[in-house]
Amino acid sequence: MGFLSYMGDFAAALYSTPGNFFQNPAWLQALYALIALIILYLIRPRPKKKVIPSLMFLMKMTGKRSKNSLFHHLMRTLFLLLQFLAILFLCLALAEPFRLTEEGAKDKSVILIVDGSASSQAMIGSTTRFAFSIDAAKKNLALKNTIILAAKRPNLVLEDGDYDNGVSVLATLRPKDTGSNLADALIYAGEIAEISGARIILISDMINTDRDTDIFAIKKTLEAKQIDVEFQNVFSNIRNVGVVDMEIDEDETTLFIKNFNKFKVPLDVIIDDTKESIEIEPESIKPFGFVTLPMTTKVTLDVNDEFPVDNVIYTSTPDSTKIEILLITNNKKTTNLERALLASPHVSITKAAPPVVPDKGYDVIIIKDVLTDKFLPADIATIINNVKDGKTAIVCIQDGLLAMDLKELMPMSFYGRKNETQIMTAENKYTEVAEGTYINFGEVSPYDVARPYVNDVVALATDTNESDLVSLVKLGDGYVVYYGILEENSDFWQSPDYPLFWNNLIEILVDKKDAITNMNKKTGDILTLEDEEIIVTPSGKKLKTKSLLLEEKGIYHVGNTSVAVNLLDEKESDVSLEIKDTSESYFEEGAFEKIKVKKDLSMLFIAIGLIFLFFEFIYLKIRGDI
Numbered sequence: 001m002g003f004l005s006y007m008g009d010f011a012a013a014l015y016s017t018p019g020n021f022f023q024n025p026a027w028l029q030a031l032y033a034l035i036a037l038i039i040l041y042l043i044r045p046r047p048k049k050k051v052i053p054s055l056m057f058l059m060k061m062t063g064k065r066s067k068n069s070l071f072h073h074l075m076r077t078l079f080l081l082l083q084f085l086a087i088l089f090l091c092l093a094l095a096e097p098f099r100l101t102e103e104g105a106k107d108k109s110v111i112l113i114v115d116g117s118a119s120s121q122a123m124i125g126s127t128t129r130f131a132f133s134i135d136a137a138k139k140n141l142a143l144k145n146t147i148i149l150a151a152k153r154p155n156l157v158l159e160d161g162d163y164d165n166g167v168s169v170l171a172t173l174r175p176k177d178t179g180s181n182l183a184d185a186l187i188y189a190g191e192i193a194e195i196s197g198a199r200i201i202l203i204s205d206m207i208n209t210d211r212d213t214d215i216f217a218i219k220k221t222l223e224a225k226q227i228d229v230e231f232q233n234v235f236s237n238i239r240n241v242g243v244v245d246m247e248i249d250e251d252e253t254t255l256f257i258k259n260f261n262k263f264k265v266p267l268d269v270i271i272d273d274t275k276e277s278i279e280i281e282p283e284s285i286k287p288f289g290f291v292t293l294p295m296t297t298k299v300t301l302d303v304n305d306e307f308p309v310d311n312v313i314y315t316s317t318p319d320s321t322k323i324e325i326l327l328i329t330n331n332k333k334t335t336n337l338e339r340a341l342l343a344s345p346h347v348s349i350t351k352a353a354p355p356v357v358p359d360k361g362y363d364v365i366i367i368k369d370v371l372t373d374k375f376l377p378a379d380i381a382t383i384i385n386n387v388k389d390g391k392t393a394i395v396c397i398q399d400g401l402l403a404m405d406l407k408e409l410m411p412m413s414f415y416g417r418k419n420e421t422q423i424m425t426a427e428n429k430y431t432e433v434a435e436g437t438y439i440n441f442g443e444v445s446p447y448d449v450a451r452p453y454v455n456d457v458v459a460l461a462t463d464t465n466e467s468d469l470v471s472l473v474k475l476g477d478g479y480v481v482y483y484g485i486l487e488e489n490s491d492f493w494q495s496p497d498y499p500l501f502w503n504n505l506i507e508i509l510v511d512k513k514d515a516i517t518n519m520n521k522k523t524g525d526i527l528t529l530e531d532e533e534i535i536v537t538p539s540g541k542k543l544k545t546k547s548l549l550l551e552e553k554g555i556y557h558v559g560n561t562s563v564a565v566n567l568l569d570e571k572e573s574d575v576s577l578e579i580k581d582t583s584e585s586y587f588e589e590g591a592f593e594k595i596k597v598k599k600d601l602s603m604l605f606i607a608i609g610l611i612f613l614f615f616e617f618i619y620l621k622i623r624g625d626i
Contacts, residue, residue: 022095022097024095025095082613086609096600097600097605098601099601109160111146111193111200111201112145112201113150113186113200113203114134114137114204115133115182116150116151117178119205120133120175120180120204122205122236124236134170134171134173136232136234137201142163143162143163144198145163150184151176151178151179151551152181152210152549153181176551177552178550179209179524180204180572182204182215183208183210183211183215183218184211186218189202190225194227200227202215202230202232206231206235207577209571210524238307239304240260240261240305240307240574241258241303241305242301242567243256243310243311243313243566244568248292248520250317252290253290254287255313257269257280257287258286258570259282259283259284261576262283264279269301271290271299293315293317294318296314298312298314299312309553310573312553313566317519318516322346322347322348324348324362324364326352326358327349327350327352328366328367328375329367329370330374331368335487337368337493340493340499343499343503350362354370354375357379364394364506366393367383381407387476388476389476392479392506392510393480394481395480397483397485408480410482411457412453412482413451413452414449415451417448417449418447418449418463419445420443420446423461423492424461424464426459429508430458430472430505431460431504433497439461441470442492444489448484449465450482460505481505519564522566523550523566523568524550524551525550525565527547527550527556529546529547530546531546532544533546533559535556535557536556537552538556539552
């Protein structure tokens with residue numbers, strides 16, 4: 001009677017307050033399936049009894065007939081019972097049953113700082129330092145928990161949560177691919193602890209790379225404020241070889257690969273389908289160079305170590321690292337300007353004779369020696385739009401130039417023609433060929449006197465009266481260059497400064513180097529855009545923003561641009577450097593306090609339900625139904 005009374009009380013409590021036993025009691029409605037099962041059992045057709053005289057001699061033994069009838073009845077009831085119990089336990093599992101158990105907690109309130117930097121991904125056997133940190137954090141959960149994930153910057157992921165909240169949040173945490181800023185995380189935790197009186201526990205390998213501040217000095221400072229601080233070190237001595245720096249330009253990419261071990265290490269560098277074997281001396285850095293490839297490239301170090309984060313490097317460059325120039329001219333001969341530009345290996349020139357002018361997104365458009373009646377207004381409008389979108393247009397002086405309505409492509413007003421003058425060079429980055437050395441434009445005679453009628457003009461060359469001969473004007477996101485020196489009136493084209501001037505000017509204006517720099521960043525950098533755009537992260541997450549902290553290594557997609565992001569942090573890659581705390585704590589270990597914790601029983605109920613299904617299968621097999 002006592003057991004039945006207990007089960008009755010349990011059933012009553014379950015009916016009135018299912019939330020005390022199930023985390024998702026709404027799923028208890030699935031138990032209606034049992035009612036359907038019972039109804040089907042009750043309305044099933046029953047066999048009809050018929051007397052067949054020729055078989056009556058088989059039914060003489062009344063006792064035996066009675067026993068067989070009882071056996072068949074029990075077997076039918078057993079089948080129903082197995083089905084009932086299997087459905088019962090599987091339905092209860094959907095409601096996520098739990099039981100309350102008591103766990104020991106050291107503190108009533110704790111602030112857990114979990115190191116989530118790149119170094120936390122170092123392997124320890126088949127697991128990682130980060131996994132060890134999460135396990136350690138779970139063991140230190142208290143009645144009230146605040147959790148901070150420490151990476152490039154401290155991230156508050158839980159504030160004043162209970163034990164169950166702490167377990168749930170810790171299960172969702174993932175490490176970042178950035179350096180570690182443990183100092184800021186400790187300072188942040190200290191500010192919270194001053195108000196709450198909570199104990200601070202830092203769980204980390206103690207590699208603090210983003211600030212030179214001594215984390216052990218911060219610990220002493222906090223303890224002097226009567227804040228209990230504990231460091232739990234998850235360091236393990238491991239092997240590592242990785243890329244710690246990279247230099248990339250239009251021509252060559254150089255990786256700096258460091259062997260952190262005390263022994264020589266052989267490895268293979270794999271670039272797309274090519275492989276090269278190298279050896280690196282103990283505790284040394286070896287540069288490895290290769291030709292810069294267009295678009296995105298993946299470089300892998302095939303080496304046996306325990307820190308995979310710095311073994312894979314991504315690069316990103318424009319589709320073409322060459323500067324694409326469109327020369328619009330009706331002059332079929334090769335001009336001195338063409339020869340000067342082609343002296344650079346980074347330049348590609350396409351010539352077009354008006355009225356046929358292509359529009360294929362050239363970096364630079366040069367207008368020189370065109371037939372004024374062939375140059376169409378629609379082409380001029382297209383060039384203006386391209387300049388406003390970030391391209392460069394260069395307009396060279398020629399006879400009949402004023403007859404063309406170039407609109408914004410001609411920012412100068414003309415005031416007649418003058419005789420010979422010495423060209424004065426404006427000293428700026430566009431005319432500097434070496435430190436303190438500037439272009440010598442020589443003399444010109446005659447020349448057109450021109451002055452800009454717009455603001456935001458940079459003069460590159462003037463006459464003695466400060467009339468512009470070469471000038472630069474900002475137009476939208478691009479530039480317009482006015483070049484007012486006729487080749488037949490000057491000997492500048494014969495000077496060695498002539499190709500230097502043109503290539504220096506164009507490389508600065510187009511700036512492929514800056515484009516490549518902007519397409520290759522380090523984790524922990526901030527990607528800043530002019531306007532909000534959709535950014536797709538390496539893990540596939542889509543964000544609409546104009547500013548993003550880069551916490552993953554890999555390729556980010558921003559519109560039509562791919563941005564390669566890598567760790568490239570020698571301190572963070574030095575995962576074999578053990579940092580010890582030699583200071584003494586002012587506080588002693590606290591006594592454990594019992595707290596009630598929900599233990600999930602869903603898997604147990606599923607297992608029991610499957611066991612009953614298994615016995616049902618055995619029953620059907622014995623009966624011969626399958």
